[in-house]
Amino acid sequence: MPYPTIADLPEPVRHALPAHAQEIYRAAFNNAWTRHGGPDEAAAHRIAWAAVKRGYRKQGGAWVAAARRAG
DSSP states (O other): OOOSSGGGSOHHHHHHSOHHHHHHHHHHHHHHHHHTTSSOHHHHHHHHHHHHHHHEEEETTEEEEOOOOOO
């Protein structure tokens, strides 16, 4: 089931991630759900977390924007 808004994301995702990372998560999840046919919700969540990890990293207990690489 795609998430229409950030408010519809699972509570653990909303609680753990900053707003921009939640937007990334939602977009990646919805795209994975649409492209891969939807029934494998766990795969869509894995893809969404991978997308978040490309732009954010966990520092201590909080997710922070990762430093951009030159190039």
